[in-house]
Amino acid sequence: MNPYSESQKPEFCPVKNTDTIVIFIHGIVEGPAQFKDLMKLTIQHGYSAVSLLLPGHGRTGKDFARSSGDQWIDYTRTQINLYKQQYDKIILVGHSMGTLLSFIAYAENPEQITGIVAIDSPLHVSVKWLAIKNNLKIGFSKKISENDPAQALLHASSVAPCSLFTYLTWAPRIIDLFRLMKQTRKLLHCVAVPTLVIHADKDELVSSSSVRVFQRTISTKYLQLIRLPESTHFVYGEEDLKTCHKAYCDFLNSRSTACSLSIPPQKKTV
Secondary structure, eight states, X not given: OOTTTTTTOXXXXXXXTOSEEEEEEOOTTBOGGGGHHHHHHHHHTTOEEEEOOOTTOSSOHHHHHHOOHHHHHHHXXXXXXXXXXXOSEEEEEEETHHHHXXXXXXXXXXTTEEEEEXXXXXXXXXXXXXXXXHHHHHHHOSOOOTTSTHHHHHHHBOSOOOOHHHHHTTHHHHHHHHHHHHHHHHHGGGOOSOEEEEEETTOSXXXXXXXXXHHHHSOTTTEEEEEETTOOSSOOOHHHHHHHHHHHHHHHHXXXXXXXXXXXXXXXXX
C-alpha cells in the first residue's frame, strides 16, 4: 500500500454561483497535495477548484511504470471536457509536467479555456546535483530529516519509493516526459489566452532556457513572467512564496471582477 495515497487524493471544491473552475495538474511522480494553498486562494476568489491525479500516480512504482504519456494526455483531456460541461470557463494550473499537459490540452481544444498558469515548466531540463542527491535519498534512505531539502520532494511525490529494479522500469516514462516537452515547444506559438509563467531561478531540474522559449513563442499580449530568485523546483523562499501567491491572485482578479483576497503563507509549497 502506498503511504502517500491518502494525502495525495484529488480534490473537487465546488463554489456556488460561479461559471469558472480552476483545474490543477501535477507533474511526473508528483501529486495534487502541493496545490492546497493555491486551491484555497482559488476558492476565496469565488472560483471552483479541482486537482487531478494522473494515471499511475498515487500508488506504487510498478503502477507508475505501467502508465504512459498517452494515458496522462487522455486523462487530462477527459477531465477538462468533463468540467467544460459543468462550467463556462476553465483556467488551467500546472506544475512541472502538468504545465506541458495544460498547453497540450489547450492546443487540442482551446474552447472555454480562459487562462493558463505554468509553474516551473520543463521545456528544457538541466539536472543539477541537488536533484540527483534528493532523488537518491528518497529512493534509498530509511529516514530523511525534516529540514532536509529532500523532504520537499518527498512531500510532493505521490509514488511510493521502490526497488532499484522498479526504478529502472521507469525509463520509458522519462522518455514520455521528453516527448511531451518537445510536443509542447512546437505548439506554444498558438497560445492566445492570458498565460502566467512562474519560474524558480534555482530550479534543479528546469533549465532557464525554458523561460526564453516562452518569451520567443508566446505573444507579449498574453504572456506574464514571474521569476522567483530564491526558489527551487519544490522549495520556495518565504518572499518568493508571497510573490507567487500575489501573482496568482492578481491573475485570478484579471479573469473576473472578484475582489482580491489572500491568505498568509504557511507551507513552503505552491
